[in-house]
Amino acid sequence: MSVLVRLRRDLFDAMVADLCRPHPFALERVGFLYGKLARALDLRLVIPFEYVPVPDEQYLDEPDAAATINADALFDAHQRTRRAQDCCLHVHMHLGEGSTWFGTTDLKTLRRIGPSLQRMAKGGAHGGLVLSLSTASTLLWLPGDTEPSRGRVSIVGFPTSVDWRR
Amino acid sequence: MSSDRFSRQSFLGSRAEEALAAAKVAIVGLGGGGSHVAQQLAHLGFRHFKLFDGDLIEDSNLNRLVGGTELDVTMATPKVIIAERVIRSVAPTAYVERYQARWQDHPEALRSCDLIFGNVDGYRQRWELQVCSRRYCIPYVDIGLDVAEVGDEGPKMRGQVILTVPGGPCMKCVDFITDENLDEEGARYGDAGPRPQVVWANGVLASTAVGLAVDLLTGWTRSVPSERVVYLSYDGNTGVLAPDKRLRYLKSSSCRHFTAEDVGDRALRPA
Numbered sequence: 001m002s003v004l005v006r007l008r009r010d011l012f013d014a015m016v017a018d019l020c021r022p023h024p025f026a027l028e029r030v031g032f033l034y035g036k037l038a039r040a041l042d043l044r045l046v047i048p049f050e051y052v053p054v055p056d057e058q059y060l061d062e063p064d065a066a067a068t069i070n071a072d073a074l075f076d077a078h079q080r081t082r083r084a085q086d087c088c089l090h091v092h093m094h095l096g097e098g099s100t101w102f103g104t105t106d107l108k109t110l111r112r113i114g115p116s117l118q119r120m121a122k123g124g125a126h127g128g129l130v131l132s133l134s135t136a137s138t139l140l141w142l143p144g145d146t147e148p149s150r151g152r153v154s155i156v157g158f159p160t161s162v163d164w165r166r
Numbered sequence: 167m168s169s170d171r172f173s174r175q176s177f178l179g180s181r182a183e184e185a186l187a188a189a190k191v192a193i194v195g196l197g198g199g200g201s202h203v204a205q206q207l208a209h210l211g212f213r214h215f216k217l218f219d220g221d222l223i224e225d226s227n228l229n230r231l232v233g234g235t236e237l238d239v240t241m242a243t244p245k246v247i248i249a250e251r252v253i254r255s256v257a258p259t260a261y262v263e264r265y266q267a268r269w270q271d272h273p274e275a276l277r278s279c280d281l282i283f284g285n286v287d288g289y290r291q292r293w294e295l296q297v298c299s300r301r302y303c304i305p306y307v308d309i310g311l312d313v314a315e316v317g318d319e320g321p322k323m324r325g326q327v328i329l330t331v332p333g334g335p336c337m338k339c340v341d342f343i344t345d346e347n348l349d350e351e352g353a354r355y356g357d358a359g360p361r362p363q364v365v366w367a368n369g370v371l372a373s374t375a376v377g378l379a380v381d382l383l384t385g386w387t388r389s390v391p392s393e394r395v396v397y398l399s400y401d402g403n404t405g406v407l408a409p410d411k412r413l414r415y416l417k418s419s420s421c422r423h424f425t426a427e428d429v430g431d432r433a434l435r436p437a
């Protein structure tokens with residue numbers, strides 16, 4: 001079954017603004033996006049409602065990776081997900097306009113984080129969201145799935161961008 | 167643009183044709199307002215329709231229902247079938263799902279849409295569409311028309327087009343729907359009565375709603391309403407359509423009736 005993330009434009013704008021902020025040493029920022037899973041006729045919907053940036057002190061100063069967050073950052077996301085039984089998406093951004101997709105390192109990170117979040121809230125959809133300045137792409141694990149699905153992301157507001165990728 | 171059909175609307179942008187063709191649109195109510203909406207969306211290049219209306223056409227609908235014929239009245243054709251016929255006469259390969267029922271009987275079909283047009287009677291029905299549009303993060307365009315006789319001043323025709331988006335002010339925030347008018351309507355058992363309707367005023371409001379939807383999906387005007395809501399009032403006696411005065415008293419560009427977390431299916435959480 002296909003998956004659609006319906007992201008409010010004000011949330012999208014807030015994430016872009018946050019992820020564009022320079023960090024004292026990390027080259028890129030990360031956050032977590034929480035949402036609810038819902039059922040529609042021919043698709044599953046993920047409807048995000050809150051974005052939580054990773055605090056400055058939860059980044060690791062590792063020269064190899066652009067942004068590495070420490071165990072506390074992941075622990076906090078896990079705890080919140082377990083408590084609220086919500087969906088949780090790891091969010092980062094690639095600078096530039098137009099469609100974007102996860103890099104090799106991103107995918108490695110996601111394959112670790114997605115299933116670990118799945119264990120926290122089995123009824124949710126979890127994974128990652130990568131933003132550009134104008135769009136977003138997502139890869140997520142649906143309840144019970146062992147492999148992730150590529151979802152679509154529509155950005156809803158003024159204007160509304162309907163994701164028409166198959 | 168891939169064909170000549172849309173060459174006269176190329177100003178909508180290089181990706182407009184794809185955007186309109188991809189959007190799944192729900193039209194709730196296919197009478198005087200909704201029938202115009204369906205026809206115009208088909209002309210514009212929309213290709214995914216979900217049509218909701220439980221009613222059959224009657225003689226009293228023929229003064230305004232676009233596409234309706236005398237034969238339809240004789241045959242008591244469902245309004246959703248008339249709308250589908252109008253859409254297919256312009257776009258034969260469009261995807262049309264018909265629901266000859268209340269949308270509340272097929273909520274999962276409505277939730278899968280990217281945009282909802284509400285052409286319904288009464289405040290309660292509008293509010294139910296507003297609630298669904300918020301829970302499932304869908305822009306909602308509402309149109310309505312009424313004619314009132316006030317004293318001996320003669321009939322006053324008034325209407326509205328309201329476009330709300332998740333996160334922005336809702337129809338209660340702009341004071342169009344109030345607890346008082348919901349209660350008052352409830353006291354009349356939700357019966358809004360057979361409201362006077364005319365084809366030209368329905369056409370003005372439906373055209374305006376379609377225009378707002380096209381801008382929402384293409385961004386062709388490159389303008390974003392600072393209030394994050396559009397509320398246009400129509401004075402049918404003078405023909406003036408303008409931003410409603412109540413927008414001036416809007417305190418915030420956020421909604422105070424739906425919290426951010428009020429989304430998705432209502433489900434019991436595990437303890």
Ligand SMILES: [Zn+2]
Pocket residue numbers: 335336337338339420421422423424
């Ligand atoms: Zn509100």
